[in-house]
Amino acid sequence: MTRESxxxxxxxxxxxxxxxxxxxxxxxxxxxxxxxxxxxxGGGGGVLNPYRVRYIRRTAPNTFPATYTAPLDLWQKNPPMPVEPPQGSVGVDEDPTGGTLPSRIALHQNYPNPFNPTTTIRFTVPATVGTGRAGIALAGRHALSLRVFDLLGREVSTLVSEVKEPGTYTVQWDATNFASGVYLYRLEAGGFSQTKKMLLMR
Structure with a gap:
């Protein structure tokens, strides 16, 4: 490790x-x-995501570079730590600060459903979520996770694992490298947990 200046x-x-x-x-x-x-x-308190996660971007299908340079990291005392979305999974903020804030946390049905190979998942975060096993409230911002599982309960993708402002968000899941079938997606924040099904059809 060397110091730049x-x-x-x-x-x-x-x-x-x-x-x-x-x-x-x-x-x-x-x-x-x-x-x-x-x-x-990441050791300043809390239990959600104490580690950073970065994905090495493919240069071609199933091909990864031998040398990789990561973007600049900023020191962060408290979790949750930044989690980079997998390649092909892109989160888009719809309206995190403007307009009327949602009154309750909610996970909506993905669209389209069935889908091939991409689908969009929408969720809302209210001003107050509370605290619990899955997340910690931070001054009106909330640590939450949105993950995808197969029917055996194995986690296959993490779409969101970070602190979010109150608002409405959409996340796109690219299932290009996954087999056809039913998948579960789960939103957790504070004491809240909700799971829905989606169907990937080739």
Whole structure:
């Protein structure tokens, strides 16, 4: 690890992984003090997503680059840490701050359904969600997750895992690399959890 300049707080880290090329990284930064002790980001409280997640972008179907440069990270003391969406899964904010704020949290049915290969999922986040196992409330902003599972209960994709302002959001799921069948998508925030079904038909 090297420092970009003695006048700033930007550091560069390079490392080499032996073996097969990986498609993603899960990590967190830790600083050790010269006098002893250390500080790890994401360790400031809470349990939702204490690690950063980045996906290495494909250069062609099922082909990943041997050398990858990640964008700049900013130190973050408290979770949830940033989770980059998988390639082909893009979240779009519809109206996070303007207009009338929703009065309740809700997960809506995906559209189109059945779909091939992409579908859009919409959810709303009110001003108050509360706290619980799945998320922590942060000054009117709420930690939540939106994940996709197969019928065996295995998580196959994480679409959202971050703090969101009150508002309405849409997320697109690209199922190009998944088999036909029924999938479940689940929204969790505070003590709230809701699951719906969607059908991928080739």
């Amino acid at each position: 003695p006048t700033d707080s930007i550091w560069s880290l390079s490392f080499r992984v032996k073996g097969r090329t990986h498609s993603g990284l899960m990590y967190a930064y830790q600083f050790r003090h010269p006098g002893g002790g250390s500080v790890t980001e």
